[in-house]
Amino acid sequence: MPSFIFFHRARRTFSNDELGLEILEIAIPAALALAADPIASLVDTAFIGHLGPVELAAVGIAIAVFNQVSKIAIFPIVSVTTSLVAEEDAIGPLSSDEQESVELLDASPTFNKETDDLLPKNDTGESQQNTPSSNAYWKKEGFQKRNIPSATSAMVVSCVLGLVQTMCLIFFAEPVLKRMGVHKDSPMLMPAQRYLVLRSLGAPAVLLTLAMQGVFRGIKDTRTPLFATVVGDVTNIILDPIFIFVFRWNVSGAAIAHVISQYVMSLLLLWKLVQQVDILPPTISDLQLGRFLRSGFLLLLRVIASTIVVTLAASLATANGPTAMAAFQVCLQIWLATSLLADGLAVAGQVRYRYISVPGSRISTSELAFRISTHGVVLGVALAIILYPGLYFGGILFTKDENVLQLIRRCVPFVALSQPFNVLAFVFDGVNFGASDFAFSAYSMIFVSFISIFCLFTLSASQGFIGIWVALTTFMTLRTLAGYVRIGAGVGPWRFLRTNAFT
Template sequence: MASAQFSAPQSIGLRSRIRERNPRSKMIRALGPSSSNVVCNCLRLQSNDKSKIHSVNVVKHCRRSTNCMMLFSSPVTTCRKRFFPMVYNQYVSDSGMDSSNVEERFTAKKGHILSTLRESIFELVGNSSSQSHSQSVESELIILTLPALAGQAIEPLTQLMETAYIGRLGPVELASAGVSTSIFNIISKLFNIPLLSVATSFVAEDISKNTLKESSSGFQEQESGGKPLGELEERKQLPSISTALLLAVAIGIFEALALYFGSGLFLNLMGLSPASPMRMPAERFLSLRALGAPAVVLSLALQGVFRGFKDTTTPALCLGGGNLLAVFLFPILMYNCRLGVTGAAIATVASQYIVTILMIWSLNKRAVLLPPKMKNLQFGVYIKSGGFLLGRTLAVLMTMTLGTSMAVRQGPLAMAAHQICLQVWLAVSLLTDALAASGQALIASSFSKGDYWKVKEIVHFVLKMGVFTGISLALILGASFGSLATLFTKDTEVLGIVRSGVLFVSASQPFNALAFIFDGLHYGVSDFSYAAQSMIVVGVISSAVLLYAPSMFGLYGVWLGLTLFMSLRMLAGFIRLASKNGPWWFLQKDFHKTEVAG
């Protein structure tokens, strides 16, 4: 009886094995009709459009790996019950085999089929996806970097225009506006840069998490016959955006009050006595500029939010429109209305509020600006991470200020030459800083998803671009810096000192480029604590050199200390990336194999 029941299935199975020489077909057929159709569709999708599938992201086309495994496992059980009810009972009764042994053997067979099938899928998509993945990362970074570079260059150019217009009023007005602008910029950098960097990372992380939730809910709607995901795009409600905006308003009001009522105190700290002819115009200029502090802080926070959305074009357009208005108002208010330095301050403040209003209007189309519940805000993590970056910014400002003070002690000619070298040195860093900001946004988005494969691609490409940019800038400045310096001064003695600093300006560019790149990488994985701690250590070492080297080498000692400062920043970044215990542990692993084995 048992042999009779077994003869037909065995003959059918023999013919099936002869007919199915492809091992992948055997695996799919063994899973049963319902699941084999899904697997075949997944494989057919891969064969038709390999460029859309990445080895790490196959789950996006197979509706996530966990759903696939659930889909694979349940039909196998159904398959066993559907095809072997009579054979199973008769086989156990006639052969005397225990039912648990049959269950164990089938479970082991099922696991082997699933594991082999997954390996086959990853093997199919691996080669083509890695190439398309790299191309998409490179193009996305370039698309983000170019507008970011334009946006960072707009405001410095506007400040140059403002300086040129004020310079026509006379040396007293120019000097008073210069002192006030320096105070405003120091206070702004101290608080605003941390908020900008933290907002970029946290918003990118929130968007990625929100996208994963929407993808999961969208799949459930499709299963239940609902509307497909993405049919209607709604405004995002993200706590990180509301937190960043509220903090920006609070910090902006604090800065405005401090600069307005403490303008005299700050000018005293800068060494500007009440008897100086520069005192009154400087105090009036700083008090007016203080009114624009809330707009400046808010606009920087909004730039961080847009970077989190991986959008650097919108901020660049808003900055362009607002600053164009300032350039238009400068001559009208300063000369036609005869407001002088006061007119320059009014034009600048007006443009800052125009920029902020344009950014808020654009962001309101994408996101809900204020949360329905205050408990959803993330003040704790913002303050903690911002505190780390506040300490880091203090270390940078103190080191750079110490370098300037040591250059002042070398005399007016040396100070003038140092100022020219320093401005060129910092201005060209905008190229790599824009690349670092774009890399930060992409890394934060991918890292929060656990897409370590893409993070590795971003890191490798950004570092290669940083090295290429640094070397290119070194060669260009080395060949042209002597001629470029004549744009800033015609004094032959100053030009002679400037030309002696060409090695400092040009040779340090690769260090500068990689130092800024590593900052963006640290922020992308929210490694704010290491960024702050390493910067404090680097600042202490560099400050010690700046204190003693100028007494032996003069102005060369100042440039030596600043070059060491950037070199140590670069070294600290390399050390962190090479560590196997920090957030970059996955850089040391073959992540494609890890995914397959998992």
């Protein structure tokens, strides 16, 4: 059975070979960069928690709205950008006719002599990757910049979506918050609205930053995004206490500090990017917007489905009052921050798959799937062991309200023990994205979300606040199962595992 690729040759899990070292080289900086923004939100949460439970709950619901709205645009942009940029960096930018040939590779079971025949050829019959259109050729000949049209596509789309998001949140902040359960007479409404409107001013910088991170991931550079993210988050940490306590801007100060840090990150990344990539393609047709938007639309469906689940969970927590929402905010931010550490492995799997896809690679895709998944299991177990006592005793860092702390401690088993499933869900997503299996990723998430929404309504009605976390744990478990079945059953782009899983 193809599913045995997840269990065979376990002794090679941490081998210091070419694949193992490259996974760590890509995954560790990517994980730190991805976890940095949720950690910055945790810093906001820690500072705001000392203003009182009402302010903490208000910012919690505002952050939930902003993150979920941003995620709708961010996730498709980053994932599609990473895959397209990695492909173009490996085999070079292609014409519109050549793109059709390469798209056939996305559904190909393996990459050998047969898939080499699908690659565009030059006049001498060589694969396109060995012609002057290849970025590898340009780098060998001493050119300083890569020609990657999809990088410009991602930046154009992200800027437009960022401006649209800003306008929508500014004009519809109050009705959106009311739909989330913050009623007109609630003490949470005014601070939540102020925080959300101010944070929305940073939306263009957020989306542009994430698009550029996707470009850097695609060229296997995860250190530059980490550097920019650390600089931005340090800026946020420095400005937070100044704006909140010294200037007495309260929740508005936290929002302003976060917005400034986002623009710092975007400017740093743009400065670094123009040194490596030619972000202005020769013609509009080279932007590949059609291919970018087709794949992005599938991932958009996927993100909308998952966003509805998390947003509904936040709304149900809000309906239980400020104490429940404050506890939910702390647990959710920790849950997201630790889970995103796994996305570093997902990035490594996605990027490495595209380079393995190039004919002549010495590493098999089955070996990649095995190695990434076993790393994920180890990381998930480690996070669970660390997080259980850490969250149980560390909740006091975020609030001194005893009622909030009691609810946080009741959620510890769900937040901590779900980590192995969370990690594997991200890992399977990353490998499937690398195989451009976007359609399955979208439709499976829609199916899982329907089940999870039913669980949220049912369990929250019967079990209250704890029922919400049981439903979220079920959501992540079903996501993991869907990814496992897709690869383990040897279907779609993984059909080749039925015949050569152990070659």
